[in-house]
Amino acid sequence: MASSLKRRSNLAERTAESWKPPALAAPRTAAERWAARLRRYFDLQAGSVWRDVSELVADVRGKVVDVGCGGQPYRSLLRAGTQYVGIDIAEARAHFGYQAPDTVHFTGAEWPEEAEDADLLLCTEALEHVPDPAALLKEAYRCLRPGGRLLITVPFAARWHFIPFDYWRFTPAGLKQLLDGAGFRNLSVWARGNAxxxxxxxxxxxxxxxxxxxxxxxxxxxxxxxxxxxxxxxxxxxxxxxxxxLRADGGDDCLGYTVLAERPLA
Structure with a gap:
């Protein structure tokens, strides 16, 4: 093996991050809300996701299922009276450090949700941590009512994080292929940021x-x-x-993508 390769780490053996950012969580006090606003300004991934999600959920009514909800950082954006259900894998606390007390944890491939029951399915910065994204999208399709919408955000220009549970980076073409394959229609993909x-x-x-x-x-x-x-x-x-x-149009080299798709009525 070349000496230049021997000097470098074998990343196949990495099991942890060298620097781990604090987990995103829903603020509960005035001080926490101020700190969250400050973080969103300096954490460009979190801030750009917040901007897009806040715009897209502003008029949502009915039932919202937050898949891979973690610390439920976007729950406060929903209108009063909206039914919220946060679900996450059973290992979320151990692997990711999330502590939201009212999260429904599950194991296996099927979510603890009825078929055709959700008006909006939210999946923020989670798809890249799923070993089988196609299976997740099929389950999302099952849980959405006809006409219901799926809102996804994924990173693109982002470091390898939550090692080793960070598997993918998606392009608009890859997202389209996955969502078309799961049966979704009326797809929109927006870039967050530019070069x-x-x-x-x-x-x-x-x-x-x-x-x-x-x-x-x-x-x-x-x-x-x-x-x-x-x-x-x-x-x-x-x-x-x-x-x-971030006020300019998104580019091909961006922070990540925001995706909106719909389960067809028939």
């Missing part, structure tokens, strides 16, 4: 282990924090440029 957004996002990512160190020793943590203080102005500048770029 400028991604460039800023990757630049900001370099500072995260410094600004928010996750290291074993206190000395190393403080040394990184001091370095982080120096880098704050550039980090903020990148965030300002990135958020401005």
């Amino acid at each position: 400028l957004t991604v460039a800023c996002y990757k630049g900001m990512a370099l500072f995260l282990p410094v600004l928010f160190p996750q290291v074993a020793t206190r000395t190393e943590a403080w040394s990184r924090r001091l370095l982080g203080i120096v880098s704050v102005p550039l980090f903020v500048l990148l965030a300002v440029v990135a958020n401005a770029s």
Whole structure:
């Protein structure tokens, strides 16, 4: 084997992240709501997903099933009176650290939901963590009533995360193939961000282990924090440029995709 390859890590053996971001969860206090707004400005993936989901669920009525709901960060966007059901795999707490108390956990391929019962099925930043995305979409089709809608978000220019439970990155063509195969129609796919957004996002990512160190020793943590203080102005500048770029049209090199599809009436 070439010496250059020997110097590199064998990623097939990776089982954990070197730096893990805090889990997204529904804020319950004024301080948590303020912190969530601040995070959405600097966490471009979370912020761009929030922007799209908030727009697309604004007028939703009836029953919403949130698949892979995690900490239920988007539940607060739903109108009063909307019936909400959050479901997730039984291993979600152990593998992903989610603690939402009213989540219905399940095992196996079939969800704990009646057929043709949901008006909207929400699946945010979860499809990439599913070993068999086609099976998930078929189950989504089963649970939606005719005319019901499926709202998905997936990352594209995103690091390998929740290792080893991060399997896929989807293109618009791949999403179309999967959704067509599951029987969905009236498909829309929107890019979140563009090349400028991604460039800023990757630049900001370099500072995260410094600004928010996750290291074993206190000395190393403080040394990184001091370095982080120096880098704050550039980090903020990148965030300002990135958020401005999100107002432009999405590009082929983007943060991720927002997808809306419909189960046909017949």
